[in-house]
Amino acid sequence: MDDDRLVIAGEELGSRLIMGTGGAPSMSVLRAALAASGTALTTVAMRRVDPSARGSVLDVLSECGIRVLPNTAGCFTAGEAVLTAKLAREALGTSWVKLEVIADERTLLPDPIELVEAAEQLVADGFVVLPYTNDDPVLARRLEQIGCAAVMPLGSPIGSGLGIRNPHNIELIVERAGVPVILDAGLGTASDAALAMELGCDAVLLATAVTRARHPERMAAAMRHAVEAGRLARLAGRIPKRRYAQASSPFEGLATS
Amino acid sequence: MNQLKRHRARESGTTGLRGRLERAADRHDLIRIMPAKGARMEIVIVGAGVIGLATAWRAAAGGAAVTLVDPEPASGASAVAAGMLTPVSELTYGEEPLLRLGLASRERYGAFVAELEDLTGLGTGYRTDGIIEVAFDADDLGHLDDLRRFQESLGIPVEALTGRECRRAEPMLAPGVRGGLLAPEDGSIDPRRLTPALLAAGERTGVRLVRRRAAGLLVERDAAVGVRLDDGTELRADRVLLAAGPWSGDLDGLPSGTVPPVRPVKGQVIRLRARTPFIARSTRGIVKGSSVYLVPRADGEVVVGATQEELGFDTRVTAGGLWELLRDARELLPGITELEFAEVSAGLRPGSPDNAPVMGPTALPGLYVGTGHFRNGVLLTPVSADILAATLLDAPVPDVAAPFAPDRFSPEVTS
Structure with a gap:
């Protein structure tokens, strides 16, 4: 089991649970939740932090030894997203970016056309691009072909807690992907995270399910275990489903033994 | 000197x-x-x-x-704050000790203000006419119901209102408002x-x-x-x-x-002016997941707040901040666009971990x-x-x- 490692753009990450920070009620709660999640990589909305400010979420991450993944949350055009990514690279010294280009505020669904445009520009500029995308196998493949380092299909809309609405599409994405698939957005509880991993995703990214839970620290621990359990189940291989029962201990020889 | x-x-x-x-x-x-x-x-x-x-x-x-x-x-x-006195509607899971502190402070407010006004002869705009908190859509109502159950579990008196009851209390509310809560003992004061x-x-x-x-x-x-x-x-x-x-x-x-x-957490606040009474009491709303509040004063001022931004010691007023406040306020109270614009300001709240x-x-x-x-x-x-x-x-x-x-x-x- 020890050789089961998550590698993105040639870099190994110590956890398959990637966390977001949005919605945390306080820095103390966020810190405790991140520690309980065991995460090694956490996204921060660059439009909502000042990298030079003290006591910010970036300070919390650096004190916890968690790598920062800047994201372009709040951008509606490729132009804004590219600019935000560049500012993040300058401020944080990382070329990794979670690329988010949102189509509208009500659904927060990705705008696929702007997303592809922004991804092309950022890849050409040397970024390690992790795009937040629809659960569309064709779009996921296109993003990979452009040169994205991973693809991050949604389970359902951001913050909705609706879980994975189209598991079949996620399976199709996983089947064809040559880069890591990270299930991003919509997870509500631990079983959703476990399902993502059982479907073959390489990692899970979540925020709201933890930060807006009644007990964020507990939910973070639950997610950590769920991701580990789901990954193990995927590697172990589930049994085929049968129509009728099959006794787990053999009947043969019972009478004579 | x-x-x-x-x-x-x-x-x-x-x-x-x-x-x-x-x-x-x-x-x-x-x-x-x-x-x-x-x-x-x-x-x-x-x-x-x-x-x-x-x-x-x-x-x-x-x-x-x-x-x-x-x-x-x-x-x-202190110069930017709206001055809502609401330990109840700001309640968050895990922050029960803060609720108790807020309730203790609200209990002291009447005597505190009386002593202050007595000593100085100055008014403070203190009022105790309750705060209404309303939900704009079904998701927002779900959030508010969750808050109400939490409040009730802590023994706090809150009154659940239907959308129509909300609008009887505050007729300027949008017809689509789904429901709300009345915190009858909350109120406000004018920090200025x-x-x-x-x-x-x-x-x-x-x-x-x-x-x-x-x-x-x-x-x-x-x-x-x-x-x-x-x-x-x-x-x-x-x-x-x-x-x-x-x-x-x-x-x-x-x-x-x-x-x-202790870090600065920026808040942008808009001040409007109404010639005739616009709302009777402080009104909070959850509008498609984001929060907005309006606090009326006796002189016609209506304070609309507030953004919550982690941007260090930055007090710039931004187009986006104002737009978000006015967008949500208008969803909640369509008539707000008729009010006179008076002022916009940004302050830095001190936030501990x-x-x-x-x-x-x-x-x-x-x-x-x-x-x-x-x-x-x-x-x-x-x-x-x-x-x-x-x-x-x-x-x-x-x-x-x-x-x-x-x-x-x-x-x-x-x-």
């Missing part, structure tokens, strides 16, 4: 402080620096926002000689009238106001003994209270880690903090002033203060 000169002259008579410190150190229990027997306790308070002002007044009323240091009193978050009243009360009680910036902390023999102003003047004191919001940790000479991290205030003695003898009040500074003013004044004067401190001691963020706890 005359004031400062007088102050220096007076301070030169307190040379016995070092001797007192040494005697205290000899007793191996240098936890608190005591003034010489019979002498008045000398206190310097850095920061004249609502917390510093109210504490100065209370400590002076309790017999201390109080000097309040601020280049521009009541110019920070509260702070002048607190300044006047301090003046009448003998608080000396020094309109300069405190640049450094004076530390001698491992104890705080006063502050140095930006013009080099030294103000000596038995005790120093830092109540300068997110700037509380900014003094030169402050040993690192003494003051818990757990969003709760930090009040009490620090590890450095003689140094106290009173900050971190975040979104609740105005609400928490009466109880904070009582807690901080009692702490500074060695009087019994209300039990409700216990969870808010500064040492909860000491390195042993957080690492």
